[in-house]
Amino acid sequence: MMRAPRKTALTLCVATALLATACTSRGGPPLESDDGSSEATGTVEPPPDAPPLEPLPAEIPAELQPYYEQELSWSDCGGGYECGTLTVPLDYANPGGGDIDLRVTRSAATNPDQRIGALLMNPGGPGASAVDFTQSSAEYIFPSEVLARYDMAAIDPRGTGGSQPVECLDGPAMDEYTLTDRTPDDEAEEEQLLAAFDEFATACAENSGEDLLSHISTIETARDMDVFRAVLGDDQLHYLGFSYGTKLGAVYAGLYPQNVGRLVLDAAVDPRLPTLYTDREQSGGFETAFRSFAEDCTSSFPDCPLGSEGADDASNRLSAFFEQVDAEPLPTGEDRQLTESLATTGVANALYAEFLWPDLRQALSAAINDGDGAGLLSLADDYNERGPDGSYGSSNFAFPAISCLDSPAGNADVAELETTIGSFEDASPTFGRDFAWATLLCAAWPVEPTGEPVSIAAEGAADILVVGTLRDPATPYAWAEGLADQLSSGILLSYDGDGHGAYGGNSPCVDSAVNRYLLENISPEDGTTCS
Template identity: 65%
Template sequence: MTRFARSLPLLTAGALLLTAACSAETRTEERPSPSPSAGDEPGGGGPEGADGGSAADAPVLDPLPEEIPADLQPYYEQELTWRGCPGVPGFQCAMLTVPLDYESVDPADDIQLTVTRARAGGADRLGALLMNPGGPGASAVEFAQDAANYIFPAEVREQYDMVGLDARGTGGSEPIECLTGPEMDATTQVDRTPDDEEEMQALLTAHEEFAAGCQANSGRLLEHISTIESARDMDVLRSVLGDERLHYVGFSYGTKLGAVYAGLFPQRVGHLVLDAAVDPRLSTLDLDREQAGGFETAFRSFAADCASRRSCPLGPEGGDDASANLLAFFAELDATPLETGQDRPLTESLATTGVAMALYSESLWSELRLALTAAMDDGDGAPLLALADAYNEREPDGSYGTTMFAFPAISCLDSPAATTTPEEVLAQLPDYEEASPTFGRDFAWATLLCGVWPVEPSGTPLTIPAAGADPILVIGTTRDPATPFAWAEGLADQLQSGILLTYDGDGHGAYGSDSCVDTVVNDYLLANTTPEEGASCP
């Protein structure tokens, strides 16, 4: 049984209230699939940063010294105690000890990270294959335990240990905690596209209360869950597992984590597959606007398919008409939420989340079409609420998964905020709406969360050349909703050994979904074969 789609939506940090945690892993009844984003024509302000600078101006991430510092040697030399994972046959679990702060190591502050593995089945073991499904915040442990059989073929499992490491602050690794289930229910129903001063203040207050809850319940950990620190944790695990080089498959945000690892430790890069890639050079503002454009592209692809069916709740024309009809439906919900058979009605915000959830994978389009029909034609909001709950990781008992909390905590720490006041959002609304007439307002207002975050960002946009690294395979999908194709081009371009594979298709991520892509990736992992420049699938 799969717990979520390959990788959670990698929405912007503010998207917590936009789509409930863009990076929250999407769940399907079939196989996992990476975060959504982008398309052929990502919207937004192009390569310009929030301060007017070009993405090319992002500082270079320099490698760390090859020699392991003395104060880190005990971590690199530790031995793990492996035990069977309850309820997961074939997998072992262990706890990895790492320093809370790599710049000021104090064993009294050490944290414990959850690791899982399934040993390679063949005699010609190539090493451990780490994986990360994205988010940020999705559980790599759960992903590895689910994905070993439905993404990775037997030939790969024969030669690699399947390994998942829950990044600090996520899953079973000192997870970030913020609000209770009832408090999250209230948060996810807040109007994310305010129409007046009162609604703007309500949204800002919701962001402030969420941020305060994270600070109160997570403490100092909030300062030390950056992508750079998680990449350093992966290098500790690489050493502990006995490998000289790191082999890795990352989806969505997991591509940023893998790229940062390559930038810090280029001499230790083995086989790296970065699918549904993120461009780490982009400012938060550019990422937000271009992701909004990605969801617009994905929605219009869905709407065209819907219009080709015998009955489509968005109308028979697709395009602008479908967008206008969806926005009219959202406006009706803004005035009068729909009944769902629960004590939680379908609000505009929850409906937007449900639609965004289904845009991550083409396999969910039929479910979205039926959910919209139920809501728009029959007044039944339950199916769309179910999609929103899956996206938000809301369980039937009313609890929420840790991704909802880890996603904004990591995102806000990694990058400076795009906006800090409602006035700044209002000034940027036209650009967002140009990038995405359907979702632009939601994306724009979501950016306020990092503006009230209680911890100053420790990160910044980065250029990652990873000079000297072995070939790194980057995959981009042309109509990916969460990670626009242009981001894959940007990442492959800045990595000196980056090789871009283009998948002409829909959905978030391609490996495990397309036989052509699967062949290229498996040949790379098993035979060290890289595709030619300009390679594409199908």
């Protein structure tokens, strides 16, 4: 799946494997033939029932007590924040087998007399640094009333940020990786793509070690969060998670329902869905988001580079442009050319937030009309976290490492891919093939998955506020509906809008409802829709 662009401060899930980040969208039910059987074009059956996530015992085991009772040494790290190191077991099943140190941060509530507790934040990914996100974004996301009553806090999930981050390819190798054709047209290109997946996975094992790669699952990170809650001195966990962060928050609620405080899960992920379904549905989500952009572009801007005939014609024009770039990459004013894979990444990146639509119009106009790929390359680099010096952010590596550990690969090999690729193209004529081939990255992964899709009820938990955006590209609205429905105390708040994530300035209505929940512990009516 894909992350959110860095400009938006949110990080999400998308299935484009060479982008090394992850999430999904609603591609519709599988098509059926007249006799009710699945068509041979590659449709998939409805997902199987997911087993329930069972809560852990409320009593902390004796071997874990030292972790829960540790005292952190805090030091000033700027901007009103303190930073420290939280020590947790590498393997909760074997607490004596070694530890891992995690970077944590906190800032004090500005009105400590009215303090509710610490409010943990996670921007998603998986793979983004929650510490960096919190320190840079909390004061812009929350109103002063929330900052007055909560300590802002965060923990970098294991394998990310300052918590022993996963390492894979160096900058030049990543440049080559992101250039690889993700929609192969012949056997030679297929072999090149599979070799790129193998090289990436092998580098992650060699540079990170299989011990780390085997113990960075969402369940393990959720258990780390409970240790952090106790160390901070809170009886309940208060939490705001975006995108993949909603999965992390939901897993926490499933494991520790008795410790749930005020949880906000925005741009929700449905943990019941297998990888194949999330990847396919996410491709549909990007299709929906592109069509929303295309309708706006073709109806409101006479110089729209995708014409003036509506979304269908715009989609055909964009596909033709991708084919043209596949055959002949565009110059960008630097050593790297704009290939089809980078062009697709650039377009997808701009669909994460409506405020990026003008950038996308300008970049497409330069590319289509003037043969200049610099604008789309810049959008792709932003998504890929490629710096001016050619280095890449570590979330490119943590994303697949966590995703592939959490759930088995969507397709095991090319033969299996060929039976499902049609359903991806049905879900998204524009992005479907790209997403389908991306499913094979986890098939090359060097460690076996330890997780599986689960259903989370969190029986006995306090109200959990689930927020979904109707035209979210990376986490389809249907996922928010699904998560709120399976949680025994889930409350669904919907935003009739575009972009990835709703809280934090996109809708005064959403902001008001979330702030009231955080400050007064009063939930909106289930099913409320904001515009």
